[in-house]
Each structure stands twice: as C-alpha cells, then as structure tokens.
Amino acid sequence: MNSLAQLITPACLLDLNKFRRNCQRMQAVADSEQLTLRPHVKTLKSLQAAEYYAPASGPITVSTLAEAATFASAGYTDILYAVGLSPNKFGQLAAIQRLARDFTVIADSLAAVNALADYAGELELPLSVMLEVDVDDHRAGLLPQSDELIICARALSAAPNIHFRGIMTHAGASYDCDTKASQQAMGQQECERIANAAANLLAAGIPCELVSAGSTPTALAGIKHTGINELRAGVYATFDCVMAGLGVCETDDIALSVLTSVIGHQVDKNWVIVDAGWMALSRDQGTALQQQDCGYGLVCDEHGKLLDGWYVSATNQEHGIISHRDNLTPPESVFGYGRLLRILPIHACATAAQYSKYHVIGDDGNISAIWSRVNGW
Amino acid sequence: MNSLAQLITPACLLDLNKFRRNCQRMQAVADSEQLTLRPHVKTLKSLQAAEYYAPASGPITVSTLAEAATFASAGYTDILYAVGLSPNKFGQLAAIQRLARDFTVIADSLAAVNALADYAGELELPLSVMLEVDVDDHRAGLLPQSDELIICARALSAAPNIHFRGIMTHAGASYDCDTKASQQAMGQQECERIANAAANLLAAGIPCELVSAGSTPTALAGIKHTGINELRAGVYATFDCVMAGLGVCETDDIALSVLTSVIGHQVDKNWVIVDAGWMALSRDQGTALQQQDCGYGLVCDEHGKLLDGWYVSATNQEHGIISHRDNLTPPESVFGYGRLLRILPIHACATAAQYSKYHVIGDDGNISAIWSRVNGW
Numbered sequence: 001m002n003s004l005a006q007l008i009t010p011a012c013l014l015d016l017n018k019f020r021r022n023c024q025r026m027q028a029v030a031d032s033e034q035l036t037l038r039p040h041v042k043t044l045k046s047l048q049a050a051e052y053y054a055p056a057s058g059p060i061t062v063s064t065l066a067e068a069a070t071f072a073s074a075g076y077t078d079i080l081y082a083v084g085l086s087p088n089k090f091g092q093l094a095a096i097q098r099l100a101r102d103f104t105v106i107a108d109s110l111a112a113v114n115a116l117a118d119y120a121g122e123l124e125l126p127l128s129v130m131l132e133v134d135v136d137d138h139r140a141g142l143l144p145q146s147d148e149l150i151i152c153a154r155a156l157s158a159a160p161n162i163h164f165r166g167i168m169t170h171a172g173a174s175y176d177c178d179t180k181a182s183q184q185a186m187g188q189q190e191c192e193r194i195a196n197a198a199a200n201l202l203a204a205g206i207p208c209e210l211v212s213a214g215s216t217p218t219a220l221a222g223i224k225h226t227g228i229n230e231l232r233a234g235v236y237a238t239f240d241c242v243m244a245g246l247g248v249c250e251t252d253d254i255a256l257s258v259l260t261s262v263i264g265h266q267v268d269k270n271w272v273i274v275d276a277g278w279m280a281l282s283r284d285q286g287t288a289l290q291q292q293d294c295g296y297g298l299v300c301d302e303h304g305k306l307l308d309g310w311y312v313s314a315t316n317q318e319h320g321i322i323s324h325r326d327n328l329t330p331p332e333s334v335f336g337y338g339r340l341l342r343i344l345p346i347h348a349c350a351t352a353a354q355y356s357k358y359h360v361i362g363d364d365g366n367i368s369a370i371w372s373r374v375n376g377w
Numbered sequence: 378m379n380s381l382a383q384l385i386t387p388a389c390l391l392d393l394n395k396f397r398r399n400c401q402r403m404q405a406v407a408d409s410e411q412l413t414l415r416p417h418v419k420t421l422k423s424l425q426a427a428e429y430y431a432p433a434s435g436p437i438t439v440s441t442l443a444e445a446a447t448f449a450s451a452g453y454t455d456i457l458y459a460v461g462l463s464p465n466k467f468g469q470l471a472a473i474q475r476l477a478r479d480f481t482v483i484a485d486s487l488a489a490v491n492a493l494a495d496y497a498g499e500l501e502l503p504l505s506v507m508l509e510v511d512v513d514d515h516r517a518g519l520l521p522q523s524d525e526l527i528i529c530a531r532a533l534s535a536a537p538n539i540h541f542r543g544i545m546t547h548a549g550a551s552y553d554c555d556t557k558a559s560q561q562a563m564g565q566q567e568c569e570r571i572a573n574a575a576a577n578l579l580a581a582g583i584p585c586e587l588v589s590a591g592s593t594p595t596a597l598a599g600i601k602h603t604g605i606n607e608l609r610a611g612v613y614a615t616f617d618c619v620m621a622g623l624g625v626c627e628t629d630d631i632a633l634s635v636l637t638s639v640i641g642h643q644v645d646k647n648w649v650i651v652d653a654g655w656m657a658l659s660r661d662q663g664t665a666l667q668q669q670d671c672g673y674g675l676v677c678d679e680h681g682k683l684l685d686g687w688y689v690s691a692t693n694q695e696h697g698i699i700s701h702r703d704n705l706t707p708p709e710s711v712f713g714y715g716r717l718l719r720i721l722p723i724h725a726c727a728t729a730a731q732y733s734k735y736h737v738i739g740d741d742g743n744i745s746a747i748w749s750r751v752n753g754w
Contacts, residue, residue: 008469009465083696111713111714140696263461273516278661280754337489376733
C-alpha cells in the first residue's frame with residue numbers, strides 16, 4: 001500500500017521534503033552561531049523522525065519520561081526532561097540513567113531540589129539536574145535575579161550524588177508575539193535574562209556548564225543569541241498554522257497534515273462534512289486570537305495544494321465542518337462525496353498527539369514509510 | 378499497586394460509584410418511557426466499562442470502525458456506526474458484519490446511498506443502513522421534510538443487498554441550551570422533527586423499524602420522548618464540566634478525573650504548576666462561553682473533594698497552571714510540591730481520548746481495576 005487513496009481516513013501525513021527543509025533551517029541557525037542545537041522531540045515523538053533532526057549522537061529534549069525511556073533505549077545518551085519532576089516519577093530515573101549517561105532533569109524550587117537531593121542518594125549514578133529560569137512571566141521557573149536561584153544552585157552543587165549542569169529557559173510568551181520585531185525583542189529578552197541568571201550564579205561561585213534557551217519563534221527571529229550556549233526548539237520540524245500566523249514560516253512549509261474524506265454536505269449552508277473531527281485534529285484553536293482565525297485547520301486538496309479561503313470552521317468528535325470565509329459554494333470537483341482533502345494543523349504538537357503513527361509522503365506523493373510515535377507518560 | 382500515591386501522574390481515574398449512578402439514571406429514563414437505550418460508547422471506548430451501561434446483549438452506538446471491530450469481537454451484535462461512511466472504509470465492513478449481525482451504518486445523501494448500494498453487492502451479508510436526519514441545523518443529516526430523504530430511503534429499500542433500518546438524529550445543538558426550558562424545547566424539537574421524517578417516509582410507503590434520537594441534555598430533560606423508539610446518548614456515563622454548567626448534572630456527579638502532581642509554583646502570581654497540561658486534559662474549552670468558565674478543568678483534592686474556586690486557568694503540553702478565581706494564595710497544605718490533585722474534565726470525551734487506560738477507583742478510594750480503551754480509527 002503506498003497510495004493515499006488506499007489509506008483509511010483520518011490519517012496523519014508527514015511531507016518528507018518540507019520536514020527536512022524545516023529541520024535544515026533550524027540547524028543552519030545553530031551552526032551559524034556555533035550553538036549546540038538540542039531539538040525538542042515532543043512534537044513528533046518518533047525515533048524514525050528524529051534521525052532527520054535529532055540524531056542519537058546529539059542532545060535532545062523530551063516532554064515525558066516515556067519519551068526519555070524510548071530514546072534512551074535507542075541509544076540517545078544526552079536527554080533533557082524539560083518538565084518539573086514529581087516525586088512519583090523518581091522511581092523511573094535509575095533505569096533511564098543506566099542507558100543515557102547524561103540524562104538530565106530540571107527543578108525550579110527549593111522544595112523540588114531538596115526532594116531530588118534526598119532521592120539522589122538512592123541512585124547508583126549521579127543525577128544531572130538543571131534549574132529552570134523564568135524569562136517571560138509565562139509559566140515555570142525561578143527569576144534570574146532571585147536569591148532562591150542561588151540557594152537552589154548551591155544546594156544542588158553541594159548534594160552528594162547530584163551533578164548541577166546549568167540553567168535552562170523557554171520563552172513560551174513568544175507564541176503571542178505577532179511581529180518580527182516583537183519576536184526579536186522576546187529573543188533578546190530570553191537570552192539576556194538567562195545570561196544574567198548565569199552571571200549571578202557565577203558571581204556566587206557556581207559556574208553553569210549549560211545555558212540553554214529557545215522557542216521556535218525566538219530561535220528563528222534572526223537575532224544573535226548572545227549569552228547562551230545551547231538552543232532548544234521543537235515545533236519548527238513540522239511548523240503549523242500558529243507559526244504561519246506569526247510569520248515564522250509560510251503556510252507552504254507546514255509538513256504535517258491530516259488526510260480526511262468528504263462524508264457529506266449541508267448544501268443550504270455551503271458546508272462540507274469530513275471525517276476529521278477534533279479527535280483527528282485536536283481541540284486546539286491557537287489561531288483564534290491571531291489576525292486570521294484558521295479555526296481547526298486550513299484545507300488543502302489531496303496533493304497538499306492550499307485551497308484558498310477554505311478552513312475547518314467547526315468540529316465534533318468525528319466530524320469536521322469545512323466552510324469558506326466568504327461563504328462560497330464548495331465545488332463538487334474538489335469537495336464531492338468521498339474526495340480526499342488534507343488539513344493543515346493549527347498546532348502540530350496537539351494534532352500529532354492524536355495519532356500513534358505517521359504516513360510519510362515522499363517526492364512522488366506516495367507513502368514512502370510509516371513512522372511510529374511514543375504516546376502516554 | 379492499588380493506592381493513588383503509587384500511580385505515575387498524569388493518570389485518568391474513573392470513580393466507579395459515580396459512574397454506576399450515572400448509568401442507572403439514563404437507564405431509568407429509557408425504562409420509564411419503554412424506549413430502547415442504545416448507549417454511545419465513544420466517551421470511554423472501553424469493553425470493561427461498557428459492561429456497566431452497554432452490555433453485549435443490547436444495542437450500542439460507536440464513533441469509529443475501530444470501536445465497532447473491538448465490540449463486535451467481544452460479542453456485540455447490534456452496533457450502529459453513527460458517522461457518515463467514506464468509501465475508503467467500505468473494505469472494513471464485511472469483517473465486522475460477520476461478527477455483528479445487526480451492524481448498521483448511516484448515510485445522509487444520495488451520493489453516499491448510491492456508493493453504499495454499489496458496494497453492497499460485494500458483501501456476503503445484507504448491509505443495514507439508516508438515514509441521518511437533521512433536526513437542529515447543527516451538523517449532518519437530511520431535512521425531515523425534504524424530497525431527498527424520501528429519494529434516499531427509496532433507493533436504499535430498492536437496493537438488492539441493503540436492509541433499510543430506519544432513521545436517526547442527534548440534537549447536538551442541545552449542548553448550547555443553558556436552561557432546563559431550552560433543553561426541554563430542544564428535546565421536543567428533536568423528537569417532533571424525526572417523528573415527522575418517519576411519518577413522511579411512511580406516507581411514501583417506507584416504514585422505519587428504528588426511529589432513533591438523543592443527546593445527553595435532551596435525553597435527561599425530563600420530557601416525554603414521543604415519536605421515537607430508541608434513545609441514544611453517551612457522555613452521561615461520566616458527565617463533565619460542560620454538562621454540569623448546563624445543569625444536566627451536579628459537579629459531584631462527574632465520574633472521570635485526571636490525577637496530577639504539583640511540580641512547582643509561581644509564588645508572586647499565586648500559580649500552582651501541575652504535570653497535567655493539554656496532553657493530559659485536552660485542549661477543550663467547552664465552558665468558555667458558559668456562565669462559569671472552568672478553563673481546562675476544576676480542581677479537587679486527591680480524594681476528589683472539590684476545591685472551591687480553584688481551576689486550571691492555562692495549559693501547555695505537559696504543564697497546567699492552577700489558579701483561584703479570586704486570586705487567593707494556594708495553601709501549602711493542599712498545593713505543596715508533590716501533592717496529588719484531581720482535575721474534573723471540561724469535556725470527558727476529549728479528556729478520556731488522551732489515555733489508553735483508566736484507573737478505576739472503588740469504595741475505599743483505592744484502585745480496584747484498570748480498564749483499557751480503544752483508540753485510533
């Protein structure tokens with residue numbers, strides 16, 4: 001089976017050429033600045049996909065211990081779990097450490113640091129820990145200028161079986177920066193604030209081996225990332241409508257799509273009903289506050305050509321409703337019963353999460369491979 | 378392992394007592410009206426859960442052919458696949474039919490009817506088909522008074538290897554009815570319009586064996602469901618914040634929750650950071666337009682006691698941010714690092730979809746069973 005027409009819809013497609021081009025774009029940024037790129041594999045969570053942008057010879061970022069375990073088993077040795085760790089996950093650390101020498105966890109409070117320090121005594125191998133720094137008031141992390149940052153770093157450095165590896169941040173607020181100028185300003189802020197945190201630690205006698213920062217918009221903002229030595233980003237591998245809406249990529253760069261079939265119409269309303277609902281697309285509406293609301297996804301024909309003005313305007317569990325911004329009548333030649341369409345995802349991480357595998361589309365428009373995905377925790 | 382403290386978070390919990398009480402409530406409505414209840418198993422997609430509310434001896438509704446195949450393999454014989462069928466799924470029908478004698482698909486256009494009629498010739502067994510009727514301008518279906526309804530029914534009745542089984546509808550618009558009166562009116566409309574469709578077909582010489590309607594709000598609206606002989610609903614088994622917001626249930630009836638751990642804080646902002654982000658909760662924000670916006674879920678302590686005013690105000694992929702409506706400071710005794718909490722889902726179907734299994738909580742508050750779930754298509 002290698003033609004799209006033989007697939008059961010909905011199915012998740014990955015355009016290999018666009019995916020590779022996106023991966024090369026980010027690698028070129030890191031290379032030009034002599035920064036280590038530590039790709040976040042959370043979007044695709046696929047060992048086969050990672051061969052193209054996050055090979056086992058290099059460092060990666062993961063969002064779950066399930067990813068960490070899978071990638072560690074496949075030979076990855078430098079894995080950063082970039083989510084604060086709850087104590088009920090401590091029992092999983094030893095097995096991952098045995099496979100991945102530089103497996104690293106993060107903390108952003110003295111409570112978490114103390115819990116890790118207590119537990120580290122039970123581990124055979126030293127536990128690598130980084131501190132998370134808040135550079136954008138967006139989510140987690142210690143403030144760069146805070147005493148608690150120094151107290152935590154000191155506690156980690158002093159703990160018998162812990163290796164304090166440095167500091168990391170993620171300027172998630174960049175997803176709300178809808179101009180190149182604001183993305184550049186956020187990128188500068190991200191670098192300056194984490195560099196300040198590193199300087200404060202150094203002044204307190206605690207050097208940072210790693211000073212790690214990044215998000216797709218700030219990494220690709222075209223600035224010089226001064227004061228960090230590691231760049232992290234993830235969604236750039238596929239991009240999505242949110243990124244296109246921010247101008248970080250073109251719609252044509254979006255490498256992920258959902259193949260769907262037309263299952264019906266509401267003629268009076270100019271609606272096309274497809275078999276991709278929120279189960280296939282996710283409930284993410286990340287473009288709702290952008291200049292152009294793409295609903296639950298932009299519509300392409302089966303070959304991936306964007307159909308201007310057509311978008312998924314509503315979803316139920318297994319139904320999507322496609323309509324046109326100017327309420328045009330859907331032409332039968334494109335939207336007839338049984339026709340295949342592709343939907344470009346609003347948020348690739350959320351759409352990809354609804355699948356256990358990807359159908360990879362090669363040069364000839366046929367399926368060249370099926371790649372698996374690690375779900376769960 | 379049977380204590381919650383031994384679980385890896387996030388995890389999806391099902392309160393057995395609440396679940397059973399919810400199931401009994403809907404069954405009592407159907408029984409009192411002498412209607413067949415055809416539960417929709419799409420919320421939990423679990424054979425073990427279905428034993429409590431949708432046993433193999435009775436009819437069920439499914440949302441995917443993966444569910445249909447799983448339930449057919451487990452002995453279910455009367456399975457309604459309540460989503461319009463695309464031609465690329467026709468090849469899956471024969472295997473399900475062989476196991477499930479009364480497996481039934483739906484159509485809502487002459488194009489789909491003709492495609493089914495053509496394909497039915499290749500099947501060993503007659504294919505049961507129902508027509509979908511639109512009673513609320515909400516999604517799919519033929520209009521009750523339309524000529525096309527009669528044309529489609531006539532074509533199905535005349536097709537050699539097709540068994541025309543009747544008509545079905547789902548008043549999805551009831552999810553926007555936020556008063557008991559409007560839910561009752563929608564329930565009346567749902568029944569009247571599909572009964573009119575059945576009358577029009579009968580006048581054209583085409584009787585309907587099944588006249589099937591329902592949604593959780595209209596089924597529980599406390600009206601007499603006149604003119605139908607089958608009631609369909611699904612989310613009542615667990616309920617969720619959307620249903621509680623409509624007054625269809627109490628918050629205390631919600632049987633599904635996500636167990637999460639506190640992984641950090643932003644003290645200045647009165648934020649609690651937990652390890653349940655949108656990957657664990659889904660991106661559904663179905664209460665955003667209700668009187669009370671519950672964000673991504675309401676917060677309970679680890680025993681399931683609602684913590685008044687606390688809700689998940691923001692999510693990223695693996696991070697949830699809990700805050701209080703009046704910006705109260707989170708007490709350490711409840712929200713300290715490592716503490717367990719339970720999040721009540723906004724939309725149970727979407728939250729449950731993020732998991733491959735449920736941890737069932739019995740009378741003693743411990744885990745009494747693990748139930749599996751059928752994902753994918």
